[in-house]
Structures are given as structure tokens and as C-alpha cells.
Amino acid sequence: MFNTRRSIRKYKDKQIEKGKIDLIIENTLFSPTSKNRRPWEFIVVKDKDSIDSISKVRAMGSAFLKGAPCVILVIGDPTTSEVWIEDTSIAAYAIQLAAHEQGLGTCWVQIRLREHDGDLTASDYLKEKFGIPGHMEVACAIGIGYPDEEKAPHELTEELLSKVHYENY
Numbered sequence: 001m002f003n004t005r006r007s008i009r010k011y012k013d014k015q016i017e018k019g020k021i022d023l024i025i026e027n028t029l030f031s032p033t034s035k036n037r038r039p040w041e042f043i044v045v046k047d048k049d050s051i052d053s054i055s056k057v058r059a060m061g062s063a064f065l066k067g068a069p070c071v072i073l074v075i076g077d078p079t080t081s082e083v084w085i086e087d088t089s090i091a092a093y094a095i096q097l098a099a100h101e102q103g104l105g106t107c108w109v110q111i112r113l114r115e116h117d118g119d120l121t122a123s124d125y126l127k128e129k130f131g132i133p134g135h136m137e138v139a140c141a142i143g144i145g146y147p148d149e150e151k152a153p154h155e156l157t158e159e160l161l162s163k164v165h166y167e168n169y
């Protein structure tokens with residue numbers, strides 16, 4: 001069930017098997033996209049120094065990535081599809097679900113519409129560091145690793161169920 005997927009920001013000091021990363025990527029590549037345009041690209045980052053630089057992408061909300069053995073950058077191409085945001089978001093969640101299925105924890109770090117500092121957007125900071133073409137945008141970074149924290153599964157509360165309407169609002 002999806003309720004056991006929680007945002008995990010603390011990871012064991014243990015590398016992720018290559019086969020598991022491959023499975024995550026392969027499953028993500030089957031994500032639905034508008035008009036099947038697949039306006040995304042991914043960078044799988046395992047190098048410690050590179051991950052360290054990603055963890056500094058924002059003043060707040062990204063520092064925990066420093067302890068992740070793997071970070072996947074999810075990049076969208078606005079010139080390929082006007083709904084690249086939807087497509088990259090679906091792919092990012094696919095990464096999270098595929099990782100969860102293999103006992104790995106993940107957490108999304110928002111990049112799009114976020115600042116690195118007063119001068120640079122978070123996306124431009126990463127584009128410069130990772131050689132990403134100028135017309136593309138980094139949507140988010142997903143930290144992945146073996147969980148080193150426990151979180152209770154989500155519960156199907158009345159409040160949550162009240163979000164759902166049948167036939168009319």
C-alpha cells in the first residue's frame with residue numbers, strides 16, 4: 001500500500017545496489033506523459049562531492065541530501081511539452097514509489113520556482129554544475145537511500161476521506 005511511503009530524510013551509510021537503481025529508472029521511464037512526448041531527462045548522482053553540491057542548492061529544505069547515497073535530478077524540457085511540469089511530477093513520484101517498493105526511502109526536494117540565492121535560481125545553480133542545457137529546467141531532486149528513520153504509515157482518516165466527492169462537489 002502507498003500509505004507506508006513516507007518522506008525519508010535520514011539514510012544509512014550504505015550504497016544502493018546498482019540493480020535497484022536500474023529498476024527504479026526503468027520503471028520511471030514507463031511513466032505516462034502528455035502526447036507520449038516524454039519531455040524529461042534524469043541524472044543519477046552517486047558521487048559524494050556532487051551530492052554535497054546538490055545539498056547546497058537551497059538555503060533551506062535541501063541540506064539533508066548530503067547524507068543520501070543517491071540523488072536523482074528530474075529535468076524537464078519546456079520546449080518539448082507545455083505540460084512538462086505534470087510529466088516531470090509524475091516521473092518524480094514514480095521514482096519514489098519504485099524506490100519504496102524496494103525498501104528504499106526517498107524525499108522530494110523542490111527545485112522549480114525556488115532560489116539558490118538572491119542572484120541564481122535553484123534550477124540555474126544545478127544547470128551550471130551538471131552541464132544541463134539552458135532551455136531545460138530542473139524540476140526537483142529526489143534523495144534516495146536505505147531509511148535510517150522510522151515514520152508511521154499514513155492513516156486513512158475521516159479528514160482525508162473528506163477530500164473525495166462523489167458525483168458532485
Ligand SMILES: Cc1cc2nc3c(=O)[nH]c(=O)nc-3n(C[C@H](O)[C@H](O)[C@H](O)COP(=O)(O)O)c2cc1C
Nearest residue numbers: 005006007008009061062107108109110111151154
Ligand atoms: C512538490 C513537493 C515539494 C517538496 N519539497 C520538499 C523540499 O524542498 N524539502 C523537503 O525536505 N521535503 C519536500 N517535500 C516533501 C514533503 O514535505 C512531504 O512529502 C510531505 O510533508 C508529506 O510527507 P510524506 O511524504 O511523508 O507523506 C516536497 C514534496 C512535494 C510533493
